[in-house]
Amino acid sequence: MSKIPVGISTCLLGGEVRHDGGHKHSRYCTQVLSRYFDFRSICPELEAGLGVPRPAIHLREVDDGLKLVEVKGGEDHTAAVHAFIDQVMPALGDLRGYILMAKSPSCGMERIKVHNADGNVTRRDGRGMFAEALIREYPLMPVEEEGRLNDDQLRENFIERVFAYDDWMQNVAGDRLTPQALIEFHTRHKFQLLAHSEKIYRQLGPMLGDLKSEPLVDIAGRYIHRFMAAMTQRVSRGSHVNAMQHLMGYLRDVLEDEERRVLLEQIDAYHRGEVPLIVPMTLLRMAQRREPIDYLSRQHYLSPYPDDLGLRNRI
Template identity: 40%
Template sequence: MTTVVRPRVAVSSCLLGAPVRFNGGHSRDRFLTEELAEHVDWVPICPEIEIGLGAPRETLRLERSPDGPRLVTRRTREDLTAPMTGLAAGRAADLADVDGYVFKSRSPSCGLHGIPVYAGGNGPADRHGEGIFAAAITRARPELVVEDEGRLHDAVLREAFVERIFASARLRALLAGDWRPRDLVAFHARHKMQILSHAPAAYREIGRLVAAAGESPREALAREYDRAFRAALATTATVGRHVNVLHHCLGMIGGQLDPVRRADLAEVIASYRARRVALTVPLALLRHHARGAGVEYVRDQTYLSPYPDALRLRNHVPA
C-alpha cells in the first residue's frame, strides 16, 4: 500500500492566523488551517517580521527601477530590497527538506502573481510583478511546489498542488534514506500510473532511466530521477490522460472480473470521460476490484490514493 509521508510545507504565517499583517491582523485561510493542517507539517515564515518590521507597520509597495523592482515603504520611502533578498537567500537554503510553499497572494513581498509595480509617485501601476521575497525563493528553488492561497480556492489547482507535495514528500523520504537502486525501482513502480496521468512522454523517459538504475552512479541517478519525476508531475493531468490510465488499470484487472463487473467499470469510466461524474467514482470502483481480485500492482498504485482521502479533492465533476 502507499506509504503516507507527511509533507513539510512552508507557508506565509498570516495564512495560519498569526497576527503579522501590516494592520496587526491576519489572513487565516480555512482550507489550510481546517483541512490540510491535519496532514502536513507547517513551516511558518513571515519575511516582514524576520527583517525587523513590526505588526502593525507601514505598508509596502513595489516600484520600478533600472535594476528591477524595489520594495519600499509607502510613506517614509525606505528601500527594503536588500534585506528582503538577503533573507530569501538564507531561507532558500533552509528549505531543502520542504515539499511546497503557500505564499500570501497580492503581497509585495510574498505574492507570486499580479503584484502592482509602480513607476513612482501616484502614477499607474504595471500589475505583472512578483513579490520580492517570493521571486527570490522561486529563483533559488525552482523545483519547489509553490502556490498562493487565492489560487488554492480553485478545485483543480488545489488538487494539483496537494498531489505534488505528497509525491514530493514520498520521494524526499526515499532519497534521504539508505536507498538502493532496487528501492528506486520499487518507488517508481508504485508511481507509474500517477506519472502517466500527467506526462506520457515523461513516463517513457523515466522508465528508461529506471531500467538502467543499477548501472548509474547513485547520486547522479537520484538527481536525474528527482528532476524528471518533479517535472512530470508539474504537467497538468487532463481528463483524457486520466481516462487513459483508468483503462490501463482496467486492462490489468479485467481478466479477474466477470463480464458484468468489467462492463460496469468501463461504463463508469465512460461517464467520467463525458464529464458526468467525478474522478472519485471510477477510482472507487477500481480500488474495490483491485483489492477484491488481489491484483497488488494496481492496488498499490499511488494514483489511486495520491494523498489522504479525507481531503476529498477529486470530488468535483470536471468542466
C-alpha cells in the first residue's frame, strides 16, 4: 500500500527549527504513523525567512487585523509569513491530512493567545496564521494538533478521517468523479456514517437518489462536505452498538445460536465499558470472513485503517 501524503509541522519530526533552536519530536508520528503516512514537513516561520534561532513572536490584534510580531521589540513579520503562506498553500491540495504543533502563533489550531497593541493577552481563542489559512483553503482536510493525538478518541477519529478522505481523493475527486464512483464511495462508508451521525447518514442517501437533477459536481460537493462534517463527530458507545447491531442483521443467516449469543454479550460488554471496541468488532469480522457477504466485505467500518495501529484497542 502506498503511503498517504500528510502534512506536519517540521519540529514534530525532530527538526530543530523552533525559535530557540529546539524541536518537539513526536515519536508517535515518526515511529508509528510514518509506517502509513508520507509526511511533508513545513515550518512557516523558518521558511518565511525568520531564521533559527529567532526572537519569539506572538499574535497581536490591532485596528487593521492580526499581526505576527516579536514579543520583545515588536518587529512585524506578518508580510513575510503571509507571502510564504500564499506561495505554499496551492501546493498542499494533494495532502489528506495535517498535524500541527500546538500553541504556536503560526501553526496552533486552537486556543492561541491573542494580544493587544500593548502586548497584553485579550483572548485565548485565536488560531495560528498558517493554520487559519490551511483550514480556510482546505475545509475538507482533516487537521489535528499533535498534543490532542494523546487522546484515544481524538487520535482514532483523526486517523479514520484521513483514510476516508484519502479514499475520496483517490477514487472520487476530480476527473474520477462519476455517478458510479460516488455511489460506491457512499456504499463503502455507510456504516461509518451511521456510527458517526445517523442524522447525516439519513440525509446523504436521498441526496444520491437522483444524480441527474443537477450537475454531478455540485451534488458531490455537497455530499463530501456533509460526509466529512459527520466524520468529525465523536462516536459514542451507543452509536457503535447501533452500527454493530445493523451489521449483525446481515449476518443472521450465517451466525450459529451460540455465536450470536457470545457476540451479543460482547456488544453489551462494550456498551457498558467493560471491553474495548476491538472485541465485538473482531467477532463480527470473523463471522464475515468465514462466510463472506459481498455487501459487508466492502464496508470500511469493519477495517477503517490498518489493524496494527491498535486504535480500537483503546476506545
